[in-house]
Amino acid sequence: MQALAQTYKDGPYGNADTIVNTRAVFTLRKNARLEETRDVCLDIRSGKELVAVARDTDDLMSYAVGSMIAKLADRGLVKDEMEVFDTLSSTFTKDSFNQADEKRFNRRTVFEHLSLNGLVGKGLSIREAKPAGTLPTISEISRIVENYRKISLDQIQSAARSRDIVDARFIAIWAMRYVCGHSLTYIGEQLGNRDHTSVLNGVNRIVAIRAGDVGKRHEIDNICDESDVLALRRHHAILINQSNVRRLF
Known part of the structure:
Protein backbone atom coordinates (compact mmCIF):
# COMPACT_ATOMS: atom_id res chain seq x y z
CA MET A 1 0.00 0.00 0.00
CA GLN A 2 2.86 2.36 0.78
CA ALA A 3 4.41 1.80 -2.63
CA LEU A 4 1.08 2.47 -4.30
CA ALA A 5 0.69 5.72 -2.41
CA GLN A 6 4.14 6.83 -3.52
CA THR A 7 3.30 6.02 -7.12
CA TYR A 8 0.29 8.30 -7.12
CA LYS A 9 1.72 11.05 -4.96
CA ASP A 10 1.02 14.41 -6.61
CA GLY A 11 1.02 16.90 -3.76
CA PRO A 12 1.28 17.23 0.02
CA TYR A 13 -2.40 16.35 0.40
CA GLY A 14 -2.57 13.82 -2.40
CA ASN A 15 -1.62 10.46 -0.92
CA ALA A 16 -4.25 9.73 1.64
CA ASP A 17 -7.04 11.32 -0.36
CA THR A 18 -6.56 10.47 -4.04
CA ILE A 19 -9.17 8.28 -5.75
CA VAL A 20 -7.21 5.56 -7.51
CA ASN A 21 -8.78 2.52 -9.16
CA THR A 22 -6.46 -0.49 -9.05
CA ARG A 23 -6.82 -4.24 -9.39
CA ALA A 24 -6.81 -4.42 -5.61
CA VAL A 25 -9.60 -1.83 -5.51
CA PHE A 26 -7.62 0.58 -3.36
CA THR A 27 -9.36 3.95 -3.00
CA LEU A 28 -7.38 6.99 -2.01
CA ARG A 29 -9.18 10.32 -2.06
CA LYS A 30 -7.49 13.48 -3.19
CA LYS A 130 -9.38 39.77 3.71
CA PRO A 131 -7.96 41.32 0.52
CA ALA A 132 -9.23 44.72 -0.58
CA GLY A 133 -12.49 44.72 -2.50
CA THR A 134 -13.79 41.47 -1.04
CA LEU A 135 -15.92 42.77 1.85
CA PRO A 136 -19.71 42.60 1.43
CA THR A 137 -21.58 45.89 1.17
CA ILE A 138 -24.52 46.81 3.37
CA SER A 139 -26.75 46.15 0.36
CA GLU A 140 -25.38 42.62 -0.04
CA ILE A 141 -25.73 41.87 3.67
CA SER A 142 -29.29 43.23 3.81
CA ARG A 143 -30.24 41.19 0.75
CA ILE A 144 -29.29 37.98 2.55
CA VAL A 145 -30.94 39.07 5.81
CA GLU A 146 -34.13 39.78 3.87
CA ASN A 147 -33.98 36.34 2.25
CA TYR A 148 -33.98 34.75 5.70
CA ARG A 149 -36.07 37.15 7.76
CA LYS A 150 -38.27 38.96 5.18
CA ILE A 151 -37.16 42.32 6.59
CA SER A 152 -35.91 44.97 4.15
CA LEU A 153 -32.98 47.34 4.55
CA ASP A 154 -35.41 50.26 4.87
CA GLN A 155 -37.06 48.50 7.81
CA ILE A 156 -33.69 47.74 9.41
CA GLN A 157 -32.67 51.40 9.10
CA SER A 158 -36.00 52.66 10.42
CA ALA A 159 -36.91 53.50 14.02
CA ALA A 160 -39.29 50.51 14.20
CA ARG A 161 -38.95 48.40 17.36
CA SER A 162 -41.05 45.32 16.56
CA ARG A 163 -39.37 42.06 17.54
CA ASP A 164 -38.83 40.75 14.02
CA ILE A 165 -37.29 44.01 12.79
CA VAL A 166 -35.03 44.35 15.85
CA ASP A 167 -33.81 40.74 15.43
CA ALA A 168 -33.03 41.35 11.74
CA ARG A 169 -31.26 44.61 12.65
CA PHE A 170 -29.08 42.83 15.20
CA ILE A 171 -28.11 40.19 12.63
CA ALA A 172 -27.15 42.90 10.13
CA ILE A 173 -25.07 44.59 12.85
CA TRP A 174 -23.34 41.29 13.59
CA ALA A 175 -22.53 40.67 9.94
CA MET A 176 -21.17 44.18 9.45
CA ARG A 177 -19.02 43.78 12.55
CA TYR A 178 -17.70 40.26 12.10
CA VAL A 179 -17.78 39.73 8.34
CA CYS A 180 -16.63 43.23 7.44
CA GLY A 181 -14.92 44.37 10.63
CA HIS A 182 -16.55 47.80 10.56
CA SER A 183 -16.41 50.07 13.60
CA LEU A 184 -19.43 50.42 15.87
CA THR A 185 -19.74 54.07 14.86
CA TYR A 186 -19.72 53.29 11.13
CA ILE A 187 -22.29 50.52 11.55
CA GLY A 188 -24.56 52.88 13.48
CA GLU A 189 -24.28 55.51 10.76
CA GLN A 190 -25.21 53.00 8.05
CA LEU A 191 -28.13 51.51 9.96
CA GLY A 192 -30.24 54.57 10.68
CA ASN A 193 -27.74 56.85 12.47
CA ARG A 194 -27.75 54.81 15.63
CA ASP A 195 -25.25 55.52 18.39
CA HIS A 196 -22.44 53.09 19.07
CA THR A 197 -23.96 51.89 22.35
CA SER A 198 -27.06 50.67 20.48
CA VAL A 199 -24.81 48.84 18.01
CA LEU A 200 -22.81 47.30 20.86
CA ASN A 201 -26.06 46.13 22.43
CA GLY A 202 -26.91 44.39 19.15
CA VAL A 203 -23.52 42.69 19.04
CA ASN A 204 -23.88 41.48 22.64
CA ARG A 205 -27.38 40.22 21.93
CA ILE A 206 -26.15 38.08 19.05
CA VAL A 207 -23.29 36.75 21.19
CA ALA A 208 -25.89 35.56 23.69
CA ILE A 209 -28.14 34.07 21.01
CA ARG A 210 -25.28 32.16 19.35
CA ALA A 211 -24.20 30.79 22.72
CA GLY A 212 -27.66 29.61 23.71
CA ASP A 213 -29.41 28.51 20.52
CA VAL A 214 -27.64 26.18 18.07
CA GLY A 215 -30.29 26.57 15.39
CA LYS A 216 -30.13 30.35 15.42
CA ARG A 217 -26.33 30.25 15.54
CA HIS A 218 -26.30 28.21 12.35
CA GLU A 219 -28.78 30.61 10.72
CA ILE A 220 -26.67 33.64 11.66
CA ASP A 221 -23.50 31.93 10.43
CA ASN A 222 -25.23 31.07 7.16
CA ILE A 223 -26.29 34.70 6.69
CA CYS A 224 -22.71 35.83 7.31
CA ASP A 225 -21.29 33.20 4.95
CA GLU A 226 -23.75 33.93 2.16
CA SER A 227 -23.06 37.66 2.45
CA ASP A 228 -19.36 36.92 2.12
CA VAL A 229 -20.03 34.76 -0.94
CA LEU A 230 -21.93 37.61 -2.65
CA ALA A 231 -18.94 39.90 -2.15
CA LEU A 232 -16.54 37.25 -3.43
CA ARG A 233 -18.62 36.65 -6.55
CA ARG A 234 -18.71 40.38 -7.26
CA HIS A 235 -14.95 40.70 -6.79
CA HIS A 236 -14.20 37.58 -8.82
CA ALA A 237 -16.49 38.71 -11.66
CA ILE A 238 -14.65 42.05 -11.86
CA LEU A 239 -11.32 40.25 -12.22
CA ILE A 240 -12.68 37.86 -14.85
CA ASN A 241 -14.10 40.81 -16.82
CA GLN A 242 -10.70 42.49 -16.71
CA SER A 243 -9.12 39.29 -17.99
CA ASN A 244 -11.62 39.07 -20.84
CA VAL A 245 -11.01 42.70 -21.83
CA ARG A 246 -7.28 42.12 -21.95
CA ARG A 247 -7.76 39.21 -24.30
CA LEU A 248 -9.52 41.50 -26.78
CA PHE A 249 -6.39 43.61 -27.26
Whole structure:
Protein backbone atom coordinates (compact mmCIF):
# COMPACT_ATOMS: atom_id res chain seq x y z
CA MET A 1 0.00 0.00 0.00
CA GLN A 2 2.86 2.36 0.78
CA ALA A 3 4.41 1.80 -2.63
CA LEU A 4 1.08 2.47 -4.30
CA ALA A 5 0.69 5.72 -2.41
CA GLN A 6 4.14 6.83 -3.52
CA THR A 7 3.30 6.02 -7.12
CA TYR A 8 0.29 8.30 -7.12
CA LYS A 9 1.72 11.05 -4.96
CA ASP A 10 1.02 14.41 -6.61
CA GLY A 11 1.02 16.90 -3.76
CA PRO A 12 1.28 17.23 0.02
CA TYR A 13 -2.40 16.35 0.40
CA GLY A 14 -2.57 13.82 -2.40
CA ASN A 15 -1.62 10.46 -0.92
CA ALA A 16 -4.25 9.73 1.64
CA ASP A 17 -7.04 11.32 -0.36
CA THR A 18 -6.56 10.47 -4.04
CA ILE A 19 -9.17 8.28 -5.75
CA VAL A 20 -7.21 5.56 -7.51
CA ASN A 21 -8.78 2.52 -9.16
CA THR A 22 -6.46 -0.49 -9.05
CA ARG A 23 -6.82 -4.24 -9.39
CA ALA A 24 -6.81 -4.42 -5.61
CA VAL A 25 -9.60 -1.83 -5.51
CA PHE A 26 -7.62 0.58 -3.36
CA THR A 27 -9.36 3.95 -3.00
CA LEU A 28 -7.38 6.99 -2.01
CA ARG A 29 -9.18 10.32 -2.06
CA LYS A 30 -7.49 13.48 -3.19
CA ASN A 31 -8.29 16.75 -1.45
CA ALA A 32 -8.30 18.71 -4.71
CA ARG A 33 -10.03 21.78 -3.31
CA LEU A 34 -7.40 22.37 -0.67
CA GLU A 35 -4.63 21.81 -3.19
CA GLU A 36 -6.13 24.47 -5.44
CA THR A 37 -6.31 26.77 -2.43
CA ARG A 38 -2.61 26.18 -1.81
CA ASP A 39 -1.82 26.86 -5.48
CA VAL A 40 -3.72 30.16 -5.36
CA CYS A 41 -1.72 31.21 -2.33
CA LEU A 42 1.61 30.26 -3.90
CA ASP A 43 0.75 31.95 -7.21
CA ILE A 44 -0.09 35.22 -5.47
CA ARG A 45 3.00 35.01 -3.28
CA SER A 46 5.17 34.45 -6.35
CA GLY A 47 3.89 37.66 -7.94
CA LYS A 48 1.31 36.31 -10.37
CA GLU A 49 -1.28 38.94 -11.26
CA LEU A 50 -4.56 38.60 -9.36
CA VAL A 51 -6.49 38.76 -12.64
CA ALA A 52 -4.58 35.74 -13.91
CA VAL A 53 -4.99 33.86 -10.63
CA ALA A 54 -8.76 34.40 -10.68
CA ARG A 55 -8.96 33.33 -14.34
CA ASP A 56 -7.01 30.14 -13.69
CA THR A 57 -8.91 29.10 -10.55
CA ASP A 58 -11.91 26.79 -10.94
CA ASP A 59 -13.33 27.03 -7.41
CA LEU A 60 -14.48 30.34 -5.92
CA MET A 61 -13.79 29.40 -2.32
CA SER A 62 -10.35 28.03 -3.15
CA TYR A 63 -9.56 31.43 -4.63
CA ALA A 64 -11.04 33.22 -1.60
CA VAL A 65 -9.23 31.23 1.07
CA GLY A 66 -5.98 31.04 -0.90
CA SER A 67 -5.86 34.81 -1.41
CA MET A 68 -6.66 35.38 2.27
CA ILE A 69 -3.80 33.17 3.40
CA ALA A 70 -1.50 34.86 0.87
CA LYS A 71 -2.33 38.25 2.38
CA LEU A 72 -1.65 36.95 5.89
CA ALA A 73 1.69 35.56 4.74
CA ASP A 74 2.66 38.74 2.89
CA ARG A 75 2.05 40.77 6.04
CA GLY A 76 3.99 38.33 8.19
CA LEU A 77 0.88 37.35 10.13
CA VAL A 78 1.55 33.65 9.56
CA LYS A 79 5.06 32.29 9.86
CA ASP A 80 4.80 29.47 7.33
CA GLU A 81 1.91 29.13 4.89
CA MET A 82 2.79 25.48 4.26
CA GLU A 83 2.30 24.76 7.95
CA VAL A 84 -1.08 26.41 7.60
CA PHE A 85 -2.08 24.06 4.78
CA ASP A 86 -0.79 21.01 6.61
CA THR A 87 -3.00 21.97 9.55
CA LEU A 88 -6.02 22.66 7.35
CA SER A 89 -5.64 19.32 5.56
CA SER A 90 -6.33 17.44 8.79
CA THR A 91 -9.57 19.33 9.40
CA PHE A 92 -11.06 20.19 6.00
CA THR A 93 -11.14 16.75 4.46
CA LYS A 94 -12.66 15.44 1.25
CA ASP A 95 -15.67 14.23 3.25
CA SER A 96 -16.29 17.62 4.84
CA PHE A 97 -16.38 19.17 1.37
CA ASN A 98 -18.93 16.63 0.19
CA GLN A 99 -21.23 17.16 3.16
CA ALA A 100 -21.89 20.83 2.46
CA ASP A 101 -21.65 23.52 -0.15
CA GLU A 102 -19.26 26.44 -0.55
CA LYS A 103 -20.44 28.01 2.69
CA ARG A 104 -18.72 25.34 4.81
CA PHE A 105 -15.15 25.64 3.57
CA ASN A 106 -14.85 29.39 3.60
CA ARG A 107 -12.94 32.33 4.96
CA ARG A 108 -14.84 32.36 8.25
CA THR A 109 -14.33 28.71 9.12
CA VAL A 110 -10.69 28.68 7.97
CA PHE A 111 -9.87 31.88 9.87
CA GLU A 112 -11.54 30.51 13.01
CA HIS A 113 -9.51 27.30 12.66
CA LEU A 114 -6.25 29.22 12.26
CA SER A 115 -7.06 31.41 15.26
CA LEU A 116 -7.93 28.45 17.49
CA ASN A 117 -4.68 26.73 16.55
CA GLY A 118 -2.54 29.80 17.18
CA LEU A 119 -1.49 30.15 13.54
CA VAL A 120 -2.49 33.82 13.33
CA GLY A 121 -1.85 36.55 15.87
CA LYS A 122 -4.13 37.01 18.84
CA GLY A 123 -6.67 39.77 18.42
CA LEU A 124 -6.38 39.78 14.63
CA SER A 125 -9.72 40.53 12.98
CA ILE A 126 -10.86 38.72 9.87
CA ARG A 127 -11.14 42.08 8.10
CA GLU A 128 -7.35 42.43 8.34
CA ALA A 129 -7.03 39.07 6.60
CA LYS A 130 -9.38 39.77 3.71
CA PRO A 131 -7.96 41.32 0.52
CA ALA A 132 -9.23 44.72 -0.58
CA GLY A 133 -12.49 44.72 -2.50
CA THR A 134 -13.79 41.47 -1.04
CA LEU A 135 -15.92 42.77 1.85
CA PRO A 136 -19.71 42.60 1.43
CA THR A 137 -21.58 45.89 1.17
CA ILE A 138 -24.52 46.81 3.37
CA SER A 139 -26.75 46.15 0.36
CA GLU A 140 -25.38 42.62 -0.04
CA ILE A 141 -25.73 41.87 3.67
CA SER A 142 -29.29 43.23 3.81
CA ARG A 143 -30.24 41.19 0.75
CA ILE A 144 -29.29 37.98 2.55
CA VAL A 145 -30.94 39.07 5.81
CA GLU A 146 -34.13 39.78 3.87
CA ASN A 147 -33.98 36.34 2.25
CA TYR A 148 -33.98 34.75 5.70
CA ARG A 149 -36.07 37.15 7.76
CA LYS A 150 -38.27 38.96 5.18
CA ILE A 151 -37.16 42.32 6.59
CA SER A 152 -35.91 44.97 4.15
CA LEU A 153 -32.98 47.34 4.55
CA ASP A 154 -35.41 50.26 4.87
CA GLN A 155 -37.06 48.50 7.81
CA ILE A 156 -33.69 47.74 9.41
CA GLN A 157 -32.67 51.40 9.10
CA SER A 158 -36.00 52.66 10.42
CA ALA A 159 -36.91 53.50 14.02
CA ALA A 160 -39.29 50.51 14.20
CA ARG A 161 -38.95 48.40 17.36
CA SER A 162 -41.05 45.32 16.56
CA ARG A 163 -39.37 42.06 17.54
CA ASP A 164 -38.83 40.75 14.02
CA ILE A 165 -37.29 44.01 12.79
CA VAL A 166 -35.03 44.35 15.85
CA ASP A 167 -33.81 40.74 15.43
CA ALA A 168 -33.03 41.35 11.74
CA ARG A 169 -31.26 44.61 12.65
CA PHE A 170 -29.08 42.83 15.20
CA ILE A 171 -28.11 40.19 12.63
CA ALA A 172 -27.15 42.90 10.13
CA ILE A 173 -25.07 44.59 12.85
CA TRP A 174 -23.34 41.29 13.59
CA ALA A 175 -22.53 40.67 9.94
CA MET A 176 -21.17 44.18 9.45
CA ARG A 177 -19.02 43.78 12.55
CA TYR A 178 -17.70 40.26 12.10
CA VAL A 179 -17.78 39.73 8.34
CA CYS A 180 -16.63 43.23 7.44
CA GLY A 181 -14.92 44.37 10.63
CA HIS A 182 -16.55 47.80 10.56
CA SER A 183 -16.41 50.07 13.60
CA LEU A 184 -19.43 50.42 15.87
CA THR A 185 -19.74 54.07 14.86
CA TYR A 186 -19.72 53.29 11.13
CA ILE A 187 -22.29 50.52 11.55
CA GLY A 188 -24.56 52.88 13.48
CA GLU A 189 -24.28 55.51 10.76
CA GLN A 190 -25.21 53.00 8.05
CA LEU A 191 -28.13 51.51 9.96
CA GLY A 192 -30.24 54.57 10.68
CA ASN A 193 -27.74 56.85 12.47
CA ARG A 194 -27.75 54.81 15.63
CA ASP A 195 -25.25 55.52 18.39
CA HIS A 196 -22.44 53.09 19.07
CA THR A 197 -23.96 51.89 22.35
CA SER A 198 -27.06 50.67 20.48
CA VAL A 199 -24.81 48.84 18.01
CA LEU A 200 -22.81 47.30 20.86
CA ASN A 201 -26.06 46.13 22.43
CA GLY A 202 -26.91 44.39 19.15
CA VAL A 203 -23.52 42.69 19.04
CA ASN A 204 -23.88 41.48 22.64
CA ARG A 205 -27.38 40.22 21.93
CA ILE A 206 -26.15 38.08 19.05
CA VAL A 207 -23.29 36.75 21.19
CA ALA A 208 -25.89 35.56 23.69
CA ILE A 209 -28.14 34.07 21.01
CA ARG A 210 -25.28 32.16 19.35
CA ALA A 211 -24.20 30.79 22.72
CA GLY A 212 -27.66 29.61 23.71
CA ASP A 213 -29.41 28.51 20.52
CA VAL A 214 -27.64 26.18 18.07
CA GLY A 215 -30.29 26.57 15.39
CA LYS A 216 -30.13 30.35 15.42
CA ARG A 217 -26.33 30.25 15.54
CA HIS A 218 -26.30 28.21 12.35
CA GLU A 219 -28.78 30.61 10.72
CA ILE A 220 -26.67 33.64 11.66
CA ASP A 221 -23.50 31.93 10.43
CA ASN A 222 -25.23 31.07 7.16
CA ILE A 223 -26.29 34.70 6.69
CA CYS A 224 -22.71 35.83 7.31
CA ASP A 225 -21.29 33.20 4.95
CA GLU A 226 -23.75 33.93 2.16
CA SER A 227 -23.06 37.66 2.45
CA ASP A 228 -19.36 36.92 2.12
CA VAL A 229 -20.03 34.76 -0.94
CA LEU A 230 -21.93 37.61 -2.65
CA ALA A 231 -18.94 39.90 -2.15
CA LEU A 232 -16.54 37.25 -3.43
CA ARG A 233 -18.62 36.65 -6.55
CA ARG A 234 -18.71 40.38 -7.26
CA HIS A 235 -14.95 40.70 -6.79
CA HIS A 236 -14.20 37.58 -8.82
CA ALA A 237 -16.49 38.71 -11.66
CA ILE A 238 -14.65 42.05 -11.86
CA LEU A 239 -11.32 40.25 -12.22
CA ILE A 240 -12.68 37.86 -14.85
CA ASN A 241 -14.10 40.81 -16.82
CA GLN A 242 -10.70 42.49 -16.71
CA SER A 243 -9.12 39.29 -17.99
CA ASN A 244 -11.62 39.07 -20.84
CA VAL A 245 -11.01 42.70 -21.83
CA ARG A 246 -7.28 42.12 -21.95
CA ARG A 247 -7.76 39.21 -24.30
CA LEU A 248 -9.52 41.50 -26.78
CA PHE A 249 -6.39 43.61 -27.26
